[in-house]
Amino acid sequence: MDTLGHILNGFNVALMPINLWYTFLGCFMGTIIGILPGIGPAAGIGLLIPITFGMDPTSALIMMAGIYYGAMYGGSTTSILINTPGEASSVMTALDGYQMAKNGRAGAALAVSAIGSFLAGTFGVVALTLLAVPLAAIALKFGPAEYFCLMLFALAAVSSLTGKSAAKGVVSTVLGLMVATIGIDLQSGQPRYTMGVPELQDGVGFLVVVVGMFAIGEVFSNLEEHIKGKAEIIRLSGKLWLTREEWRRSVMPIIRGGLIGFFKGVLPGAGATIATMLSYTVEKHVSKTPEKFGTGMIEGVAGPEAANNAATCGAMVPLLTLGIPGSGATAVLMGAFIMYGIQPGPLLFEKRPDLVWGLVDSMYIGNIMLLILNLPLIGLFVRILYIPTGILLSLILAISAIGVYSINGNTLELQMALMFGVVGYLFRKIDIPLAPMVLALVLGGIMEQSFRQAMTISGADPRVFVGSVICVTLLILTVVMVLLPVVLPRLRALKAGPEDLDS
Amino acid sequence: MMIDRIIGAAALLLAAVYLYATAQIPTLEIGDPLGPKAFPILLGIVLIAAAILLFSETLKADPVTVEKPPAESRRHLWLIGGVTAWTALYFGLFDRAGYLVATVVYLLAMTAVFNPGKWVANVLTTVLWAVGSYVLFVKILGVSLPAGLLSF
Numbered sequence: 001m002d003t004l005g006h007i008l009n010g011f012n013v014a015l016m017p018i019n020l021w022y023t024f025l026g027c028f029m030g031t032i033i034g035i036l037p038g039i040g041p042a043a044g045i046g047l048l049i050p051i052t053f054g055m056d057p058t059s060a061l062i063m064m065a066g067i068y069y070g071a072m073y074g075g076s077t078t079s080i081l082i083n084t085p086g087e088a089s090s091v092m093t094a095l096d097g098y099q100m101a102k103n104g105r106a107g108a109a110l111a112v113s114a115i116g117s118f119l120a121g122t123f124g125v126v127a128l129t130l131l132a133v134p135l136a137a138i139a140l141k142f143g144p145a146e147y148f149c150l151m152l153f154a155l156a157a158v159s160s161l162t163g164k165s166a167a168k169g170v171v172s173t174v175l176g177l178m179v180a181t182i183g184i185d186l187q188s189g190q191p192r193y194t195m196g197v198p199e200l201q202d203g204v205g206f207l208v209v210v211v212g213m214f215a216i217g218e219v220f221s222n223l224e225e226h227i228k229g230k231a232e233i234i235r236l237s238g239k240l241w242l243t244r245e246e247w248r249r250s251v252m253p254i255i256r257g258g259l260i261g262f263f264k265g266v267l268p269g270a271g272a273t274i275a276t277m278l279s280y281t282v283e284k285h286v287s288k289t290p291e292k293f294g295t296g297m298i299e300g301v302a303g304p305e306a307a308n309n310a311a312t313c314g315a316m317v318p319l320l321t322l323g324i325p326g327s328g329a330t331a332v333l334m335g336a337f338i339m340y341g342i343q344p345g346p347l348l349f350e351k352r353p354d355l356v357w358g359l360v361d362s363m364y365i366g367n368i369m370l371l372i373l374n375l376p377l378i379g380l381f382v383r384i385l386y387i388p389t390g391i392l393l394s395l396i397l398a399i400s401a402i403g404v405y406s407i408n409g410n411t412l413e414l415q416m417a418l419m420f421g422v423v424g425y426l427f428r429k430i431d432i433p434l435a436p437m438v439l440a441l442v443l444g445g446i447m448e449q450s451f452r453q454a455m456t457i458s459g460a461d462p463r464v465f466v467g468s469v470i471c472v473t474l475l476i477l478t479v480v481m482v483l484l485p486v487v488l489p490r491l492r493a494l495k496a497g498p499e500d501l502d503s
Numbered sequence: 504m505m506i507d508r509i510i511g512a513a514a515l516l517l518a519a520v521y522l523y524a525t526a527q528i529p530t531l532e533i534g535d536p537l538g539p540k541a542f543p544i545l546l547g548i549v550l551i552a553a554a555i556l557l558f559s560e561t562l563k564a565d566p567v568t569v570e571k572p573p574a575e576s577r578r579h580l581w582l583i584g585g586v587t588a589w590t591a592l593y594f595g596l597f598d599r600a601g602y603l604v605a606t607v608v609y610l611l612a613m614t615a616v617f618n619p620g621k622w623v624a625n626v627l628t629t630v631l632w633a634v635g636s637y638v639l640f641v642k643i644l645g646v647s648l649p650a651g652l653l654s655f
Contacts, residue, residue, distance in 0.1 A: 051644055165507075167557035171514050174550040178521060181546070185539040192539055193524055216590075223586060224579050226617060390617030391628050394610050397590060401597060401606075402636065406646040414594035422587055430506050448542045460536040 003133050010357025014365055019062055022055075023362045026063035027369045030070020035384050037078055038222035039396055040087045041071035041329040042438070043214035046207055047399055049336050050406040057340040058355045062362045064336050068329055069121065069312045069363065072272065073370045076113040076305050077378065080106060081234050082385060089272035089308040092280040096293060096300030098234075103296045107240040112250050112298055113305035114374040115242075120258035120306035121367040124313025127262050128320075129360055132349070135321040139346035144453035145464045149474035151447045154324050155440055156481040157269030163433035166485040172427070176437035179204050180444020187452060199412050206335040207407055209441055212417035213434050214328070215400045217424020219393045226389050240375060242298075250302035253283050257306030264307070265314020268326030269481070272311035276304035313363065320344055320356060324443065328435030331442045338442075507561045514554040522547040589613070601651015606633040 013019060033044035045067050052060035075090035080097035093113065100109040142150065159169030182193045183203030194200040242250065257279040264275035283303040284290045293300050315330045323345030325331040337344050342355070349356055373381070404417045427434055458464035466472055525543040593609040600608075607629055614625035640646040 050646055054645065165557070165560055167553050167560050168507075168510070170553035170556065171510065171550065174546055174553060175517075177546050178517075178543075178550075181543050188530075188539045190528055190530075190539045192528055192543070193521075220583050220586065223617060224583065227579075227582065388618045388621070388624070390619075391614050391625065394613035394617060395628075395632060397613070398606055398610060398632065398636070401594065402602075402640060402646070402648065405597065405648065406640070409647055409649075411594055411598050414597060415591060418587065418590055418594060421590075422583075425583065430510060432510070451542055452537050455537050455541075 006353040006357050007129060007361070009354060010359075010361035013058060013354050013358030014062070014362040018056075019059055019358065019362060020365065022059045022063040023066050023366045024369055026066020027070040027073075027366045027373060030067040030072075031074040031370065031373050031381055032384060033067060034071035034074020034087065035077045035381055036392065037082075037084050037389070038218055038393060040214065040218065041068050042210065042332045042435075043218055044071055045329065045332045045336060046210035047215055047396075047403045049207060049339065050403050052336075053406070057342055058358050060340060061337065061342075061355070061359055064333055065316070065359055065363065066366050068333055069309065069366065070370055070373075071329075072309050072312050073114065073117050073121075073374050074381070075308070076117070076301075077110065077374075077382065078385065080109045080113070080301070081382065089276050089311070091273070092276040092304040093301055095280070096295070096297045099294065099296035100298065100301065101234045105296065105298075106234055108242050108246055108298065109301050110378055111240050111242055111375060112246065112302045114371060114378070116250065116254040116257065116302045116306040117309040117374070118367055118371040119254050120261060121309040121313060121370070122364065123258045124262050124265070124310040125360065125363045125367065127310075128313045128316055128363075131266070131317055132321050132356075132360070135317065136346040136349045139322050142346075142470070143468075144450040144457065145467060146470045146474070147450040148447060148454055149465060149471045149478070150322065151324060151443050151450070153474045153478045153481065154268040154318075154326060155436065155443065156478045157267065158326065158439050159269075159433075159436045160481050160485050161269035161274065162271075162435050164431055166482065168432045169436050170482075172432050172434065172436040173440045176440025177444045177447070179209065179437075180441050181448065186445075186449065197412075199410060203445075204416065204441075205404075205407060205413055206339070206441065208404055208413050208417045209420050210332050210335065210438060211400050211403050212420025213424035213427075213438065214332075215396060215403075216418060216421025217428065217434075219396050219400075220421060220425040221428050222389070222393055226393065240378065246298050249298055253279070253299045253303035254306040256282060256286075257303035258310040261307030261310030262314040265311030265326075266317045267314075268318060268324070271315060271327040272308040275307040275311040279303040279307035316360075316363075320348070320360070321346060323348075323446075325439060328438050331435070331439040334442050507557055511554045511557040511561070514550055514557065518547045518550040518554065521550070586613075597651075598649045599651055601653050602648040603633050603637055603650075604652050606636075 014023070029048060030044070033039055033041065045064055048067060049064070052063060071087065072089065075085065075087040076093045076097065079085045079090040079094035080101050083094050083098040085091045085094050097109045097113070100106065155173050159173045160166040163169045180203070182200055184191050184201050191201055260279050260282065261272070261275040264278065265271065280300055280303060283299045284293045287293065287297070287299060315325070315327055319325045319330045319334055323334070323343060325334045334344060342348065342352070400417065401414060404414050405411070407413065424434055454464050455462070466475065522544065525540055525547065528539055530538045530540060589609070589612065593605055596605050610629040610632065611625065614629060618625055637648060641648050
């Protein structure tokens, strides 16, 4: 019953006034970041990390997590009102949400996404609470070889699932791992790839890459969109509530979306975006009138919105219990953990139960706060959309400068962030996914260390990586992941099914 | 699919440079049996494999890809190039000019280009933003930002 005590004690931590304040602040900023076009959760967390320097790590992480799941709530607003999804995980919401808004049901669309998000989000936290303890217990048995295989699997899954081409995903992953090798090698003390630049001896700063690729790169892409023309904002009209009929139609999609979202969130690589696609496809399949999807069906909003919020909770499971993030945004969150000197993983549950459970329990409270922020107060947040895009994007660049400069007070890092920004912009143009690179950057150091530790233990015998059932299983799964994008289209071509949405 | 071949070629080139740089790392006979080179060599090999995979993907893909109109994309290239250069200048003078001066100049030009014709709004936001963020970060949050020209 030790665990139950820890879980309950977590509420003591989460309910401390200071932590309630940071939960609120995180959810508030998360909602804004979700609403703002051109800045996603990964960039948002990266940009706001410097604000939390000097804060207690528990409070800081509570706030960071709030930004992460808060952004998922806010993301639906732009999808519904201006048909430009704030994040990839809100693309599905735009299909029917924007049509609902055009039909004068913007209020209902926003309401169902807030309620669906709340229900699925809360379900997700409960599932996270239940799943975390046994998973952390299993992970405690992992040695370096198992860890290496696990990371290999996570990276393979993310590379093959996040983009259109598995090869590009692998290129992105390897680039991230290569950047991670820059700096002084921890075991031999040998500098690697520093080209004599003293600033590179500590390696390329994590925030430099994140702010560059996600914030600056994203702004560049948006500037380009901006000069092409702009989207029309639909005025919020009608009551922010559902009719009895709409509510009846939304219940089952929310339940299904919540389940799909959570389990997709737990798996690396799948994440929120795929969960929303799957949920939308499922709703279309079970609907009696599938041809009406895309014309403003409330099921098409309720399901995906529930799915992406449950997925954020699911994504916290591998991050907290294994110390292995499965997506770009959770990778940035893990980077934040590491910056505070906290290594997420099974040991954290033993060493800092107050931190882990304070964080998890704060998510229950955060979900309630977000419901309030996103229902009665959504009218206020929507005003953010009236800020001229040209000004907004310029300001994000200025914030990026503060964020990067505040870490080390170094202008070379600013230029490096700009360089990564250009790289991020180009990657978006040529369809190379960014998430695998950031994930690889976060995991790179640990991955190399566990690789070398395993080899040291075995006396340089590579058979150590097939020496246990866990390793072999993970390696098989890794191979499956890599082959999946090659084999799947062929299977589908054989079937020639009508799954046009499942691309 | 031309672009994918270029990516593949760039990946091969990068792998070669990386492997060459790896070979230059001196090895000492201390520490773990693998040393600092083994993992990077593995990475180089995986990158080469990924490039080959990419080439094989381009062979399979159907060639009916419509190229974008070059005039428009060239204009965008200029735009992004210009913003990059202007931002590089901003970052370069961040220390010497100081946060306030550099940010005001940077934002005035950016908003003039991307939010054209709205002088009052642009100047107002720029100045309020620069001063407000400076006060927030330096005075309240204790983040250090360069004072530069205004340090007297």
